Amino acid sequence: MLNSLVLLRAMNGIHEEDVVMAGNIYNNEYKANHFKRNRIITIALAAALILALGTTAYAVYRGSMNTRIPEEGTTDYHLLYSAENAESPELLHVDFDRTKFAMSFDVPADGCFPVFRALYLPGEENGWHNSSFYEMLDKAKYFGLPWEMRQLSPDQVQIIPDETPGVLLAEAGMDSSTAKTWYTDYFYRGNNGDMAWINLYGGYKLHGKEVILGAFAPDDTKVEVFREGSLGDSQLIEVQMFYPDGAVHRHLFLFQPEKYWLLQISGSGEIFDFTELEHMAEGIEILETELGAKSYEDKIDFIHADLAAG
Amino acid sequence: MEDEMIVDLYWQRSDLAISETDKKYGRYCHSIAYNICGTDEDAEECVNDTWLRAWNLMPDQRPAVLSAFLGRITRNIAINCIKAKTRLKRGGGEAAIALDELEECIPGGTEPERVLEEKELETAIGSFVSGLSDAERTVFVLRYWYVASIDEISKKLRFSKGKIKSILFRTRGKLRRYLQEEKLC
Numbered sequence: 001m002l003n004s005l006v007l008l009r010a011m012n013g014i015h016e017e018d019v020v021m022a023g024n025i026y027n028n029e030y031k032a033n034h035f036k037r038n039r040i041i042t043i044a045l046a047a048a049l050i051l052a053l054g055t056t057a058y059a060v061y062r063g064s065m066n067t068r069i070p071e072e073g074t075t076d077y078h079l080l081y082s083a084e085n086a087e088s089p090e091l092l093h094v095d096f097d098r099t100k101f102a103m104s105f106d107v108p109a110d111g112c113f114p115v116f117r118a119l120y121l122p123g124e125e126n127g128w129h130n131s132s133f134y135e136m137l138d139k140a141k142y143f144g145l146p147w148e149m150r151q152l153s154p155d156q157v158q159i160i161p162d163e164t165p166g167v168l169l170a171e172a173g174m175d176s177s178t179a180k181t182w183y184t185d186y187f188y189r190g191n192n193g194d195m196a197w198i199n200l201y202g203g204y205k206l207h208g209k210e211v212i213l214g215a216f217a218p219d220d221t222k223v224e225v226f227r228e229g230s231l232g233d234s235q236l237i238e239v240q241m242f243y244p245d246g247a248v249h250r251h252l253f254l255f256q257p258e259k260y261w262l263l264q265i266s267g268s269g270e271i272f273d274f275t276e277l278e279h280m281a282e283g284i285e286i287l288e289t290e291l292g293a294k295s296y297e298d299k300i301d302f303i304h305a306d307l308a309a310g
Numbered sequence: 311m312e313d314e315m316i317v318d319l320y321w322q323r324s325d326l327a328i329s330e331t332d333k334k335y336g337r338y339c340h341s342i343a344y345n346i347c348g349t350d351e352d353a354e355e356c357v358n359d360t361w362l363r364a365w366n367l368m369p370d371q372r373p374a375v376l377s378a379f380l381g382r383i384t385r386n387i388a389i390n391c392i393k394a395k396t397r398l399k400r401g402g403g404e405a406a407i408a409l410d411e412l413e414e415c416i417p418g419g420t421e422p423e424r425v426l427e428e429k430e431l432e433t434a435i436g437s438f439v440s441g442l443s444d445a446e447r448t449v450f451v452l453r454y455w456y457v458a459s460i461d462e463i464s465k466k467l468r469f470s471k472g473k474i475k476s477i478l479f480r481t482r483g484k485l486r487r488y489l490q491e492e493k494l495c
């Protein structure tokens with residue numbers, strides 16, 4: 001106990017600015033108000049986004065979930081990440097060089113709701129264990145989305161309280177015990193103290209392919225599979241999570257196991273219903289690309305330099 | 311009243327200094343002390359001692375950030391309080407739980423105070439915390455500087471309790487490794 005007491009006292013070494021930053025949240029209700037304000041902004045943004053999508057939804061819908069190979073030389077290499085701006089949504093375009101897919105989507109300025117997340121699906125050819133995904137996540141740090149990831153065995157997951165593995169999978173009618181490997185990821189965005197999400201992912205065999213699904217369920221959280229079906233060419237699972245404090249989060253998982261990708265779109269139940277999440281999913285364009293690892297790195301370096309200059 | 315004006319009052323040895331400090335930072339310091347001590351009475355005593363200590367320190371000191379300055383004094387007094395009353399395990403407030411958690415950062419139960427001076431440890435922890443991501447840093451500071459409960463942090467950040475615990479679990483692991491790498495324990 002003496003040891004930890006010394007450590008507790010040694011926390012006095014934490015720099016003043018770090019103490020003040022946390023203190024602003026702790027004492028001034030800054031965070032709660034900030035989130036409330038952001039929610040209002042998010043509603044407005046979501047409305048604007050849905051309206052904008054509405055004009056193109058049908059056209060996009062027909063092709064959005066289909067993969068297509070861009071013509072040589074016209075591959076969209078851009079990766080845009082505008083500075084945090086409450087007035088307009090950000091466009092985040094991420095290319096996945098190993099899977100040859102790119103996703104382009106709007107991200108609300110507050111970075112909280114909805115959360116768009118592209119997941120790499122492990123398979124026989126592109127597994128987690130070849131480290132490519134780790135490297136990719138590491139690159140993501142360059143455009144302000146710092147990731148951390150570590151591999152956990154199921155036993156290790158057990159010792160983390162509340163990270164009940166497999167709840168979502170089990171509720172989805174799947175046998176979580178067959179999940180071979182678990183991962184946690186931290187998806188943070190630090191501007192103005194905003195933070196988004198941790199999720200736990202498990203490897204899972206589905207229709208003969210190894211896929212991953214988010215499965216983060218704190219104690220006393222009820223998980224309900226709202227719908228299983230399809231959207232475009234993709235398989236779909238819609239899940240509602242009911243938290244003890246009354247909050248409801250909705251998650252839409254869209255995936256094509258044979259293509260090795262999965263997309264999760266999440267939103268606060270207070271703001272987004274599944275119809276809206278589906279509209280957003282329809283507006284996401286998923287492209288096959290010809291990007292190789294080298295061009296990917298070059299591009300990231302370019303963006304990094306651009307951001308630094310900005 | 312602006313912090314600078316409050317500090318001026320201390321330097322002028324004005325009686326208003328303490329009342330203005332109490333008005334602005336009374337609740338803040340009380341919450342820190344309460345988190346550590348676990349009782350209102352002890353917390354109140356710690357806060358009063360804080361004002362006295364601040365009165366004795368200013369002048370000569372002129373803190374750049376008054377809240378952090380006062381908070382640090384309160385922490386020290388409160389930690390001394392629970393140490394003196396040896397109520398760490400039972401009835402020691404949120405600090406007892408936080409202390410249990412921090413124990414895992416010290417490999418093999420080594421006594422860090424035997425290996426290096428507390429000041430060195432403070433410096434190392436300051437650097438470690440600065441290197442964390444915003445989220446980790448915020449959660450870590452709330453938990454181990456303000457000694458806020460998991461519930462409180464969860465509500466303030468609108469994160470689930472599981473998420474907070476997970477962040478703390480990982481960050482403590484990092485701290486442990488960091489201290490080992492730096493040969494601080």
